[in-house]
Amino acid sequence: MSGLVEDDDVSLPSGSENEAEEETEKEVVTDLSDTKVVTKYLEASRIANLALTTLVPHIVAGASVLDLIVIGESIIDKSLAKIYNKKEDGKDVQKGIAFPVCLSVNERICNFSPLKSEADSAPALLAGDVVKIDLGCHIDGYIACTAHTVIVPTSKDATPVLPSPEMGDVAKACHDAMQVAAALIKPGNTNTMVTTALGKVAEAYGVKFIANVRMHQMKHFVIDGSKEIALCAPDVEAGEERVAECTFEENEVYCIDVAMSTGTGKGREGEDRTxxxxxxxxxxxxxxxxxxxxxxxxxxxxxxxxxxxxxxxxxxxxxxxxxxxxxxxxxxxxxPVFNERDGAFVAHFKTTVLVMTSGSKKVTGEELPGYYVTEKILDEENQALLDEVKAAEEKKKAKAAAKKKKKKAKK
The missing domain is CATH 1.10.10.10 (Winged helix-like DNA-binding domain superfamily/Winged helix DNA-binding domain)
Structure with missing residues (x-):
């Protein structure tokens, strides 16, 4: 199921567009309290999702990593070229790639985006390779990011085969962790609450978070805001810094960035050029x-x-x-391009969350592919949280469907 957003899926905040108030000076609003801002986030999310879903079928045995990256970035560029071409307040609307398409294979965790002259640093994909896709898009500085993990099939129509049962464990754990974090990011909750809940996910599946990866608040033209969420408690003795505690507030936007592995959980720079x-x-x-x-x-x-x-x-x-x-x-x-130890299995998932008056909403990302199977299960507390979120989403979809049906019947 796609992470694409339907019109009835997100309630826009009540704005003042139809009000006849005249102000000599208007304060520029850059958060979700403005309907225009919400729309730009949703459009950026739509394009990020489109780039991801279009790219995935091209990831097959024999494909070139560099060619795939070019495909993904061209989708973003071509899609953006079709929208927001009129000036706003006398200025062109800035838009573009917010994070370059990266395809990190096997032990590579993230940030691998080779130069044209160094395409040989990324050999053609092999069946069973684990590919982490990472990309971002922005419209007028309002950013949407996403990441997804897939297994390379032998051909476009073939079902990917897990290289090891451990890959199923770490993929399911990583995707569940992303959903748990997204569910807990709501007004009044703290980043410490999220980190604590994520610790239970890692324990349930017997895998580790990549400590180098952090989740961030995103703001207007800012991809890594000051509010951060650690995936796991820092190893202070190893020199890892503690994350300052913060409380989530309405109208904020967060990039939920989760990476996990069956290895050490310590991403290290390898030989790849940054x-x-x-x-x-x-x-x-x-x-x-x-x-x-x-x-x-x-x-x-x-x-x-x-x-x-x-x-x-x-x-x-x-x-x-x-x-x-x-x-x-x-x-x-x-x-830098971070790597796990040789032989470790790595998963990376990312979604963008809008903290709105009507509730927090994931607007990017894909469902976990069905070929990721595991015998391990999520802890009861987090599973109950996800069941509650799923029930609420289904209720909302049913209500939207009934509304459309009623509207259609009146015509």
Whole structure:
């Protein structure tokens, strides 16, 4: 079942669009209390979901990782080109990729998005490979992200085969954890409550969270806001920082980002080149190298606030030369390619949650593929929570269907 949002599935907040109030100065509203903001989040979510669902059938044995990434990003670009082409308040509506398409295979956890000149670093996919898809889209700075994990089939029409029963365990655990987190993100609850509940999920399935991965609040043009949610309690002795406690509030937006493994739970940088970066807009430095200046100018013009891949810079050679100086002087933040130990199975799922007056709502992501089977079960408390959410969703869908039927009968 797709994570696509139907019109009746999300109740837009009551706005003042039809009110005749005239104000000399209007405060710019950038949260979910504004109907236009909600619509932009929903449209960005629709496109992110479309890119994901269109890309998955192309993930088959023999496919090129780089070709698949290009397909995913072209879907986002072409879809965005069709909407929001009129100026708002005299300005063009900014829109684009909010997180470059990444395809991380097997022990790679996340952030693998190779350059065109280094396509050989990602051999053709093999049947049984585990592929983690990660991508994001934004409209006017309102961001929707999603991630999904699939097994590579022998052909487009074949059913994927699990490489090991452990893969079923970790995939089910990861998807359940994402849903539990989404259900608990509502006004009044805290990030500590989410982390505690997620600990029970990991214990039930006998797998580990990837400690490097964090969930974040997202704001206007901000993909990683100050409010964070840890997947698991930090290992302070190992130097891991504690996450400041925070309380969720109405009209906030969160990226529920969950990665789990059968390995150590410690993501480590491998030999893959880091290609995904984000501009640190509050940092300045007088660059020395011509290549660095070229790269910074293009980033400032095309990717001023969102993560991007060096592959998106027109001159790839200059990009590779100039990025080092930019990172050294903190003009860019890097998203390294994290890896688990060899032989470990990794799952990665991500959804975007809108905390609205009518309730929290997941607007991106796909259901867990049916080929992920496991004999392990979720703990009773979390299962009861998910059953409650499912019952509420079914009731809401039934009500929307009845409303449509009644409306149709009147015509």
């Amino acid at each position: 290609t995904v970066f984000k501009r640190n807009v509050d940092q300045t430095y007088k660059l020395k190298m011509k290549a660095s200046k070229y790269v910074l100018n293009q980033i400032t013009a095309d990717f001023p606030t969102m993560p991007f891949s060096l592959r998106m810079v027109e001159d790839e050679r200059q990009a590779k030369m100039g990025v080092t100086e930019l990172v050294t002087h903190n003009l860019l933040s890097a998203y």
